[in-house]
Amino acid sequence: MAIDNQLILGLHLSPRPLGSSSVMLKRFQKGVTEAGGTLEIFSVAGRNIQGCVCCGDCYRTGQCRFSDDMDLVLPALEKASRLVIATPVYFYGVPALGKAFIDRVQVFWSRIYKLGQKRQFPVEPKGLVLSVGATKGKDLFTPIKLSMKYFFDSIGFPRTFSFVGYRLVEEPSDWPEEKLAQVEAYGRDFVLGTLGLVEAY
Numbered sequence: 001m002a003i004d005n006q007l008i009l010g011l012h013l014s015p016r017p018l019g020s021s022s023v024m025l026k027r028f029q030k031g032v033t034e035a036g037g038t039l040e041i042f043s044v045a046g047r048n049i050q051g052c053v054c055c056g057d058c059y060r061t062g063q064c065r066f067s068d069d070m071d072l073v074l075p076a077l078e079k080a081s082r083l084v085i086a087t088p089v090y091f092y093g094v095p096a097l098g099k100a101f102i103d104r105v106q107v108f109w110s111r112i113y114k115l116g117q118k119r120q121f122p123v124e125p126k127g128l129v130l131s132v133g134a135t136k137g138k139d140l141f142t143p144i145k146l147s148m149k150y151f152f153d154s155i156g157f158p159r160t161f162s163f164v165g166y167r168l169v170e171e172p173s174d175w176p177e178e179k180l181a182q183v184e185a186y187g188r189d190f191v192l193g194t195l196g197l198v199e200a201y
């Protein structure tokens with residue numbers, strides 16, 4: 001997996017495989033490809049992901065007791081230095097299946113904070129979050145931003161990351177083309193290394 005900007009892991013946290021956030025991530029992927037990069041997408045949609053039960057196994061061993069579809073993505077997550085998360089807003093948070101995914105990342109947190117296994121990256125890791133919701137409340141993205149801050153921290157990424165949130169998109173057909181074109185440009189810039197720290201929501 002990633003040793004530079006070229007290879008990016010995309011995590012799609014909606015249970016809807018072809019919904020609004022999927023359209024957004026695919027458009028980001030288009031930009032990545034145009035710039036000569038590769039975005040490998042793992043979607044939680046249709047996956048079997050057991051929620052964390054706080055058993056404490058990973059605190060002692062650095063391994064999770066559960067074996068399920070998380071096994072399909074953990075090796076990529078262990079290697080990634082470039083991460084893009086696409087998530088819709090469900091009840092002002094990440095959808096339940098996406099939240100199950102996040103909670104299972106506790107195994108990374110345990111390795112770093114319980115077992116003292118500091119992660120080494122070939123390059124400074126970088127994260128970007130793309131979010132989408134149907135309404136337009138001022139605080140629509142605040143809880144997700146906080147969840148993501150501690151998600152990134154748990155996997156050894158900086159707590160500072162780019163966050164872009166789009167309001168008023170309930171269905172894929174609601175996407176204005178100019179917003180998707182902007183997402184595509186983010187994809188290009190992310191690969192080219194020209195994307196600064198973006199806060200737009």
Ligand SMILES: Cc1cc2nc3c(=O)[nH]c(=O)nc-3n(C[C@H](O)[C@H](O)[C@H](O)COP(=O)(O)O)c2cc1C
Nearest residue numbers: 014019020021088089090091092133134135169170
């Ligand atoms: C269970 C559920 C809860 C939702 N809660 C919110 C919400 O709190 N705020 C909001 O703006 N939109 C909310 N929405 C709307 C979704 O964010 C919106 O339809 C989004 O485009 C769905 O993305 P997806 O198709 O990628 O899942 C909710 C949708 C569902 C299904």
